[in-house]
Amino acid sequence: xxxxxxxxxxxxxxxxxxxxxxxxxxxxxxxxxxxxxxxxxxxxxxxxxxxxxxxxxxxxxxxxxxxxxxxxxxxxxxxxxxxxxxxxxxxxxxxxxxxxxxxxxxxxxxxxxxxxxxxxxxxxxxxxxxxxxxxxxxxxxxxxxxxxxxxxxxxxxxxxxxxxxxxxxxxxxxxxxxxxxxxxxxxxxxxxxxxxxxxxxxxxxxxxxxxxxxxxxxxxxxxxxxxxxxxxxxxxxxxxxxxxxxxxxxxxxxxxxxxxxxxxxxxxxxxxxxxxxxxxxxxxxxxxxxxxxxxxxxxxxxxxxxxxxxxxxxxxxxxxxxxxxxxxxxxxxxxxxxxxxxxxxxxxxxxxxxxxxxxxxxxxxxxxxxxxxxxxxxxxxxxxxxxxxxxxxxxxxxxxxxxxxxxxxxxxxxxxxxxxxxxxxxxxxxxx
Amino acid sequence: xxxxxxxxxxxxxxxxxxxxxxxxxxxxxxxxxxxxxxxxxxxxxxxxxxxxxxxxxxxxxxxxxxxxxxxxxxxxxxxxxxxxxxxxxxxxxxxxxxxxxxxxxxxxxxxxxxxxxxxxxxxxxxxxxxxxxxxxxxxxxxxxxxxxxxxxxxxxxxxxxxxxxxxxxxxxxxxxxxxxxxxxxxxxxxxxxxxxxxxxxxxxxxxxxxxxxxxxxxxxxxxxxxxxxxxxxxxxxxxxxxxxxxxxxxxxxxxxxxxxxxxxxxxxxxxxxxxxxxxxxxxxxxxxxxxxxxxxxxxxxxxxxxxxxxxxxxxxxxxxxxxxxxxxxxxxxxxxxxxxxxxxxxxxxxxxxxxxxxxxxxxxxxxxxxxxxxxxxxxxxxxxxxxxxxxxxxxxxxxxxxxxxxxxxxxxxxxxxxxxxxxxxxxxxxxxxxxxxxxx
Numbered sequence: 001x002x003x004x005x006x007x008x009x010x011x012x013x014x015x016x017x018x019x020x021x022x023x024x025x026x027x028x029x030x031x032x033x034x035x036x037x038x039x040x041x042x043x044x045x046x047x048x049x050x051x052x053x054x055x056x057x058x059x060x061x062x063x064x065x066x067x068x069x070x071x072x073x074x075x076x077x078x079x080x081x082x083x084x085x086x087x088x089x090x091x092x093x094x095x096x097x098x099x100x101x102x103x104x105x106x107x108x109x110x111x112x113x114x115x116x117x118x119x120x121x122x123x124x125x126x127x128x129x130x131x132x133x134x135x136x137x138x139x140x141x142x143x144x145x146x147x148x149x150x151x152x153x154x155x156x157x158x159x160x161x162x163x164x165x166x167x168x169x170x171x172x173x174x175x176x177x178x179x180x181x182x183x184x185x186x187x188x189x190x191x192x193x194x195x196x197x198x199x200x201x202x203x204x205x206x207x208x209x210x211x212x213x214x215x216x217x218x219x220x221x222x223x224x225x226x227x228x229x230x231x232x233x234x235x236x237x238x239x240x241x242x243x244x245x246x247x248x249x250x251x252x253x254x255x256x257x258x259x260x261x262x263x264x265x266x267x268x269x270x271x272x273x274x275x276x277x278x279x280x281x282x283x284x285x286x287x288x289x290x291x292x293x294x295x296x297x298x299x300x301x302x303x304x305x306x307x308x309x310x311x312x313x314x315x316x317x318x319x320x321x322x323x324x325x326x327x328x329x330x331x332x333x334x335x336x337x338x339x340x341x342x343x344x345x346x347x348x349x350x351x352x353x354x355x356x357x358x359x360x361x362x363x364x365x366x367x368x369x370x371x372x373x374x375x376x377x378x379x380x381x382x383x384x385x386x387x388x389x390x391x392x393x394x395x396x397x398x399x400x401x402x403x404x405x406x407x408x409x410x411x412x413x414x415x416x417x418x419x420x421x422x423x424x425x426x427x428x429x430x431x432x
Numbered sequence: 433x434x435x436x437x438x439x440x441x442x443x444x445x446x447x448x449x450x451x452x453x454x455x456x457x458x459x460x461x462x463x464x465x466x467x468x469x470x471x472x473x474x475x476x477x478x479x480x481x482x483x484x485x486x487x488x489x490x491x492x493x494x495x496x497x498x499x500x501x502x503x504x505x506x507x508x509x510x511x512x513x514x515x516x517x518x519x520x521x522x523x524x525x526x527x528x529x530x531x532x533x534x535x536x537x538x539x540x541x542x543x544x545x546x547x548x549x550x551x552x553x554x555x556x557x558x559x560x561x562x563x564x565x566x567x568x569x570x571x572x573x574x575x576x577x578x579x580x581x582x583x584x585x586x587x588x589x590x591x592x593x594x595x596x597x598x599x600x601x602x603x604x605x606x607x608x609x610x611x612x613x614x615x616x617x618x619x620x621x622x623x624x625x626x627x628x629x630x631x632x633x634x635x636x637x638x639x640x641x642x643x644x645x646x647x648x649x650x651x652x653x654x655x656x657x658x659x660x661x662x663x664x665x666x667x668x669x670x671x672x673x674x675x676x677x678x679x680x681x682x683x684x685x686x687x688x689x690x691x692x693x694x695x696x697x698x699x700x701x702x703x704x705x706x707x708x709x710x711x712x713x714x715x716x717x718x719x720x721x722x723x724x725x726x727x728x729x730x731x732x733x734x735x736x737x738x739x740x741x742x743x744x745x746x747x748x749x750x751x752x753x754x755x756x757x758x759x760x761x762x763x764x765x766x767x768x769x770x771x772x773x774x775x776x777x778x779x780x781x782x783x784x785x786x787x788x789x790x791x792x793x794x795x796x797x798x799x800x801x802x803x804x805x806x807x808x809x810x811x812x813x814x815x816x817x818x819x820x821x822x823x824x825x826x827x828x829x830x831x832x833x834x835x836x837x838x839x840x841x842x843x844x845x846x847x848x849x850x851x852x853x854x855x856x857x858x859x860x861x862x863x864x865x866x867x868x869x870x871x872x
Binding site for chain 1: 806
């Protein structure tokens with residue numbers, strides 16, 4: 001009897017150990033490659049991605065692109081196609097670092113929600129409670145085009161943090177905002193967040209606070225510098241620079257090793273070449289213009305634009321999106337509660353529309369209309385960056401996908417919708 | 433060696449002592465019907481729940497609140513139950529988690545449940561005119577013109593009678609004394625209608641008879657107007673059952689559910705557990721609440737006769753959690769059923785059609801979160817909530833099987849946002865959301 005008993009005790013212990021290991025495995029799961037067939041997709045059909053992207057490269061519509069597709073936590077497609085440098089014909093590597101511009105917004109919104117979870121503020125608090133310069137906002141009333149002078153009327157209410165997260169505050173964009181805002185922001189040297197590495201965030205945001213809103217808070221969706229204000233809010237509430245906060249609370253916990261405002265010297269060489277197009281529509285290298293230099297991520301900057309400042313890889317950004325699909329955790333590290341992720345990916349703008357989409361807290365959210373227009377599912381959340389990067393995450397189909405190019409302006413932006421078609425046509429079994 | 437089992441006097445004494453210790457240990461470690469459990473065992477994080485401590489302690493330290501009791505229940509298990517801060521101005525006595533609070537308007541959900549207990553017995557239908565049972569409410573009048581200078585008014589006849597459903601949903605047109613809008617405050621003050629709080633020696637029948645003769649603020653069913661509706665319902669219970677409201681609640685709600693610390697007026701042995709009511713008459717200056725005219729902050733210590741269904745009860749956080757758990761369980765708790773699941777579904781379903789309470793609807797005694805409210809977050813669609821004027825607040829989320837209760841005793845006060853922050857702190861501690869289930 002005795003040996004048997006001790007054996008069963010040992011096997012009991014072994015079982016416990018295995019269970020513990022399995023549990024650890026399950027909760028600490030990170031992205032790994034898998035065959036498309038193992039997650040209900042077709043290898044053969046996925047190859048159509050390369051064919052179409054290569055076609056765009058051959059026709060010199062883009063220099064190159066990195067495409068990454070994840071389903072149910074498995075990487076099923078991850079490739080660099082075309083060139084980084086069109087002169088030397090150096091290939092575009094899949095771990096190239098891209099200027100992700102407005103893809104920064106979802107990360108800054110996440111940082112805001114991390115502080116929200118700590119009870120630091122409520123979403124409907126006026127932002128002036130934390131950044132007093134925003135007290136008593138003014139709304140643009142009349143505008144004189146000849147000299148960019150204007151009159152204002154008082155806003156009906158204060159701007160809230162939720163207004164900023166949903167781009168409904170009435171703050172516009174520098175350079176790409178409304179005609180009036182472009183003129184007024186230019187005259188007052190409000191930076192767009194891109195290419196002004198030596199500005200100071202507190203100066204820029206406090207100045208922005210004195211500019212007129214282009215409409216009443218909450219009235220409309222107006223893509224604007226809202227997330228730059230939120231980046232500064234994170235600094236004010238945490239007492240840390242946005243750069244440091246991102247690193248400590250998001251990038252390090254999730255293992256995003258290639259995401260930076262300003263690249264360390266050992267990673268600078270991986271920054272992709274930025275392209276533009278000439279009058280004839282040909283793809284050419286982008287050069288420094290006025291205060292903007294394509295090299296801005298290689299500088300030792302001090303300006304942390306929460307709306308547009310980050311550079312990252314397709315893989316790193318996929319980790320961030322997978323953490324969202326996982327309900328706020330990745331690799332055993334939780335940065336948000338699933339309840340908060342639900343809020344971020346739920347319509348927050350009522351009857352207002354963003355094309356055929358709604359907007360959550362930091363992401364556009366696909367409606368039934370959008371899911372009818374394209375092959376994505378209802379509830380897919382997405383955004384992109386001005387330099388030619390696009391992403392989406394589809395909670396229903398367990399899809400995370402990114403296509404990254406670097407060209408602005410670009411007449412061939414239809415590649416991102418085509419990429420969506422190509423990813424979904426490769427699905428052979430739909431999730432329940 | 434043989435062992436002698438004979439019971440000597442010495443041995444029987446020992447045995448007796450052992451039994452006493454055993455019984456004492458049983459009572460000491462007996463789990464209450466709402467047992468405690470680790471956060472991790474029900475999909476929440478202990479580390480994240482500790483953020484509640486940080487924020488509540490901060491509000492205590494900044495003297496925004498004197499103290500608070502916070503209670504969180506998930507999937508029928510208590511995962512958080514703590515008292516913070518003090519129960520005295522001198523800060524020499526901590527606020528115990530077992531303190532008894534004036535729960536004021538949190539009385540309403542309990543009295544609404546009591547009304548539905550009688551409804552389940554076929555005593556009346558929800559669309560019956562209240563005047564069938566309290567004749568003084570026959571032929572109601574609606575205010576037309578009010579002269580605020582001398583509180584004289586003209587009226588028009590109401591288009592229909594007030595129903596019991598109108599009362600349960602605050603759509604009757606009856607307003608609130610003291611905290612209603614101006615018109616109601618003026619008229620009710622002139623006619624000596626109390627708010628239900630702090631006037632322990634009034635008589636319910638007298639007050640209700642008088643209230644029935646006063647004009648409604650609008651046509652029945654037209655709008656949501658928070659008012660003395662639940663006080664009328666409390667009186668309805670007395671009329672229908674022939675029992676005082678306190679007795680009915682004890683027999684049919686508190687005793688079956690084991691709510692041992694819920695009552696209108698405290699027995700002497702419980703009196704020391706009544707939480708001190710604080711006030712902030714001037715911003716930033718916390719003091720102990722003062723008597724004002726015929727209003728006593730310590731009314732629960734009186735041997736009162738006035739049982740206000742809208743505002744009169746006192747309870748612990750634990751007891752109120754038991755009540756809410758009963759609702760989440762579809763009407764039963766610990767093997768005792770007080771309502772059928774079908775009735776609980778009625779209570780927790782929108783009853784006011786197109787009328788809104790900003791982003792919420794109203795059932796029978798509870799506000800109900802709509803999709804809009806759930807987007808605003810962090811609660812789920814269908815979450816029930818309400819609160820009491822002295823600083824108590826609660827919600828029950830059927831989807832996440834989550835109950836949150838925060839009890840403070842300070843009025844007037846300036847800590848306004850703490851209730852919402854508490855919600856955020858509770859929900860961010862969820863690591864595993866519940867799968868969508870069929871509603872209750």
